[in-house]
Amino acid sequence: MSPAAFIFLAVILFVIGAVGVLVRRNMILIFMSVELMLNACNLAFVSFARLHGNLDGQVVAFFVMVVAAAEVVVGLAILMAIYRARRSASVDDANLLKY
Amino acid sequence: MTTVAATGVLRASWLLLAFPVFGAAVLLIGGRFTDKWGHLLGVLMSLASFVYGVIAFFTLLSYNGNRSVDLHMYSWIPVNGFQANIGILLDPLSISFVLLITGVGSLILIYSVGYMAHDAERRRFFGFLNLFIAAMLLLVLSDNYLGLYVGWEGVGLASYLLIGFWQFKPTAAVAAKKAFVVNRVGDAGLTLAIMLMFAEFGTFNFFGFNGSKGVFDLAGSGGTGVASAIGLLLLLGACGKSAQVPLQSWLLDAMEGPTPVSALIHAATMVTAGVYLIVRSNPIFNDAPTAQLAVTVVGAVTLLFGAIIGCAKDDIKKALAGSTMSQIGYMTLAAGLGPAGYVFAIAHLLTHGFFKAGLFLGAGSVMHGMDDEVNMRRYGGLRKFLPITYVTFGLGYLAIIGIPPFSGFFTKDGIIDAAWEKGGTSGWILAACAIIGAGITAFYMSRVMLMTWYGPKRWEENGVLGGAGAHPAGTEPHVPHPHESSLVMTIPMILLAIGSVAAGWFLIVNSRFADFLKPVVGLPPESHGIWTWPGIITLILVVLGVGVAWAIYGRVPVAAVAPRGTAVTHAARADLYGDAFNESVLMRPGQWLTRLSVYFDSRGVDGLVNGLAATIGGSSGRLRRLQSGFVRSYALSMLIGAVLLVAGLLVVRL
Numbered sequence: 042m043s044p045a046a047f048i049f050l051a052v053i054l055f056v057i058g059a060v061g062v063l064v065r066r067n068m069i070l071i072f073m074s075v076e077l078m079l080n081a082c083n084l085a086f087v088s089f090a091r092l093h094g095n096l097d098g099q100v101v102a103f104f105v106m107v108v109a110a111a112e113v114v115v116g117l118a119i120l121m122a123i124y125r126a127r128r129s130a131s132v133d134d135a136n137l138l139k140y
Numbered sequence: 141m142t143t144v145a146a147t148g149v150l151r152a153s154w155l156l157l158a159f160p161v162f163g164a165a166v167l168l169i170g171g172r173f174t175d176k177w178g179h180l181l182g183v184l185m186s187l188a189s190f191v192y193g194v195i196a197f198f199t200l201l202s203y204n205g206n207r208s209v210d211l212h213m214y215s216w217i218p219v220n221g222f223q224a225n226i227g228i229l230l231d232p233l234s235i236s237f238v239l240l241i242t243g244v245g246s247l248i249l250i251y252s253v254g255y256m257a258h259d260a261e262r263r264r265f266f267g268f269l270n271l272f273i274a275a276m277l278l279l280v281l282s283d284n285y286l287g288l289y290v291g292w293e294g295v296g297l298a299s300y301l302l303i304g305f306w307q308f309k310p311t312a313a314v315a316a317k318k319a320f321v322v323n324r325v326g327d328a329g330l331t332l333a334i335m336l337m338f339a340e341f342g343t344f345n346f347f348g349f350n351g352s353k354g355v356f357d358l359a360g361s362g363g364t365g366v367a368s369a370i371g372l373l374l375l376l377g378a379c380g381k382s383a384q385v386p387l388q389s390w391l392l393d394a395m396e397g398p399t400p401v402s403a404l405i406h407a408a409t410m411v412t413a414g415v416y417l418i419v420r421s422n423p424i425f426n427d428a429p430t431a432q433l434a435v436t437v438v439g440a441v442t443l444l445f446g447a448i449i450g451c452a453k454d455d456i457k458k459a460l461a462g463s464t465m466s467q468i469g470y471m472t473l474a475a476g477l478g479p480a481g482y483v484f485a486i487a488h489l490l491t492h493g494f495f496k497a498g499l500f501l502g503a504g505s506v507m508h509g510m511d512d513e514v515n516m517r518r519y520g521g522l523r524k525f526l527p528i529t530y531v532t533f534g535l536g537y538l539a540i541i542g543i544p545p546f547s548g549f550f551t552k553d554g555i556i557d558a559a560w561e562k563g564g565t566s567g568w569i570l571a572a573c574a575i576i577g578a579g580i581t582a583f584y585m586s587r588v589m590l591m592t593w594y595g596p597k598r599w600e601e602n603g604v605l606g607g608a609g610a611h612p613a614g615t616e617p618h619v620p621h622p623h624e625s626s627l628v629m630t631i632p633m634i635l636l637a638i639g640s641v642a643a644g645w646f647l648i649v650n651s652r653f654a655d656f657l658k659p660v661v662g663l664p665p666e667s668h669g670i671w672t673w674p675g676i677i678t679l680i681l682v683v684l685g686v687g688v689a690w691a692i693y694g695r696v697p698v699a700a701v702a703p704r705g706t707a708v709t710h711a712a713r714a715d716l717y718g719d720a721f722n723e724s725v726l727m728r729p730g731q732w733l734t735r736l737s738v739y740f741d742s743r744g745v746d747g748l749v750n751g752l753a754a755t756i757g758g759s760s761g762r763l764r765r766l767q768s769g770f771v772r773s774y775a776l777s778m779l780i781g782a783v784l785l786v787a788g789l790l791v792v793r794l
Contacts, residue, residue: 062775132771139769 047088054081066131068120079109143347146211149199153211153228155192159185160274167267175263182266183249186273190242197235207232207659210283210349229283233660237280240493244408245273247632251501252400254628265305272298276409280416284344285334295410296323302405303397315393322390326380333373340366356423367424371431374421378414382468384442389718391465395457399504402457407464407500408493415489418475419482422661432476439473440573445716447580452712454702455514456503459588466577467492473570474555477562482661483654484554487647491547494639495539501633502533509622517700521597525622528630530593532637537589539640541582541682547644553675554648560674571674578678582685590693598700
């Protein structure tokens with residue numbers, strides 16, 4: 042089994058996620074893009090695990106999922122707080138922390 | 141000469157130093173608690189030192205043959221190869237100084253009890269005087285150059301504190317600073333001399349002890365060059381402390397201090413420390429003819445310099461200060477003549493200690509009675525009002541101008557004789573300077589005498605305004621009521637007057653002092669008796685000087701305001717342009733140098749440092765703009781960074 046197809050898919054998903062983070066303003070969409078990037082990584086990990094025939098990559102993929110879940114909990118909470126305060130979910134509106 | 145360890149009563153010779161140190165410590169640390177009895181403690185400590193000095197003197201006299209006793213006190217800096225000890229050397233030379241310092245010092249302290257009676261800070265004054273006596277004793281008693289140096293700096297400090305004792309007077313504060321700064325120049329010479337000694341001989345001690353060798357044992361081993369270098373550096377030190385040309389400018393200003401200070405420090409003891417230094421270092425100078433010649437030249441120039449300044453001053457203390465310079469010039473001249481002159485240098489130093497201290501105390505007594513007026517043109521006819529002061533001052537006057545049989549005659553003629561005997565062109569020139577100086581001395585001292593004590597009284601018509609800030613400006617001119625001082629002031633003057641009458645005869649006749657000092661300085665060549673040709677010429681010139689003074693200041697009334705005078709008078713009034721010389725040659729170029737380095741510092745060094753800081757600050761300000769607050773731009777920079785890292789990694793790998 043050639044991993045090339047899986048890796049290409051992972052790269053494409055990662056790039057879509059990265060572009061999404063860079064070009065979208067809505068925080069929820071940015072979150073989703075981040076999840077996309079994480080899962081692209083997961084795909085790469087699992088593919089390589091399968092290629093090498095050991096479970097290390099699978100384990101890392103689980104870790105990534107757990108961390109992603111935790112991150113989403115905290116991130117959405119922050120998002121809610123910002124939305125309540127500023128009536129906006131745009132990241133460009135939350136730019137007070139600067140020079 | 142060999143030195144033996146102290147035994148018997150001399151083992152306690154540290155007491156000489158301990159008494160005044162104790163007095164100074166109690167008075168200066170005790171503060172106002174000691175105000176009531178502080179002056180008495182000061183006098184007592186000085187007297188105690190004197191009593192012990194007398195005991196030590198007679199103990200030394202009882203030693204036949206070896207009269208050089210060393211008391212090792214403790215090791216100050218014991219490092220391998222660098223042994224600095226504190227020790228006391230009692231020998232004929234140092235014991236002579238001990239008796240002068242503690243004896244005359246005690247008399248002046250007693251006098252000060254009366255003189256400073258109305259000064260709120262009298263206790264502090266006595267504390268400083270005790271400090272001075274302790275430092276001066278350390279200077280003359282130390283058995284090595286390092287201890288001598290400590291004393292040397294100690295007397296410099298005491299002199300500074302006492303000149304500036306009335307520091308509320310700006311002139312006094314400035315004079316104190318000036319004395320300190322000028323002395324620093326001389327001290328640099330002494331410091332270098334001591335360093336050179338250590339570099340060449342590896343020791344500071346005067347004499348060897350327990351088999352080791354001292355500086356004086358090794359003086360000849362370094363060659364004439366080394367001895368000359370050390371000698372010239374020591375001379376520089378002596379010039380600073382003894383107010384010899386070219387470091388003479390501070391002494392006249394030092395008269396801003398209280399009069400007892402002028403008498404003790406700036407006439408009798410401290411300013412003669414330079415002469416002590418040269419005479420003590422005689423084994424070095426004996427090997428260095430160049431240095432000896434320099435010493436005699438400095439002495440001859442200073443004795444004329446001081447005498448000429450003394451002729452033009454209307455301030456009685458400054459006239460006496462010029463005279464002090466001149467008399468120390470005589471001593472320095474004698475000290476440069478080698479074994480022929482050492483004895484006379486020290487003998488003149490001792491008699492000068494008596495008569496000059498007496499003259500200064502007399503001047504202080506006059507000022508005391510005249511509301512601190514120092515201008516002699518406002519004196520006149522005072523002999524009726526201060527009879528005791530007049531007599532003691534007069535005896536001092538006869539002593540200083542060298543009328544036989546008063547003490548100055550014996551000692552000063554000894555110096556002139558020794559210069560004459562030196563022979564050769566230099567001897568003739570030196571003797572001529574000394575003889576002319578004696579004539580000028582007679583002139584200016586007679587001038588002081590006539591202006592102060594004779595003629596009509598000049599203080600009423602001129603309306604003396606109280607001096608020394610006694611009365612605020614603008615108050616009514618008030619007429620002083622000159623009066624004789626109290627017993628506590630007159631008795632010291634009487635005792636000093638006895639010294640000025642008899643000391644010279646006692647020391648010189650039968651070569652008493654020469655035999656006493658022989659172990660330290662060697663025996664002078666056979667004396668030609670009291671009456672010699674140069675002595676007779678001197679006496680004629682002295683009579684001439686007195687006559688001229690009488691013609692100018694006795695026969696005709698003294699003008700109340702100083703006349704314009706000739707160019708020479710102007711020069712003498714300006715201290716022969718000593719200050720102007722220092723200012724134009726040393727002070728101005730020094731200021732230029734300072735300004736130049738300040739300019740270089742502010743423009744060059746600061747410019748570099750500040751420029752660098754400004755560059756970094758400016759670029760940081762621009763770099764700061766990257767922190768825009770937009771999360772997505774941060775994300776982009778992170779992505780670019782990550783891509784660059786990966787790209788870099790790939791480039792390295794592939």
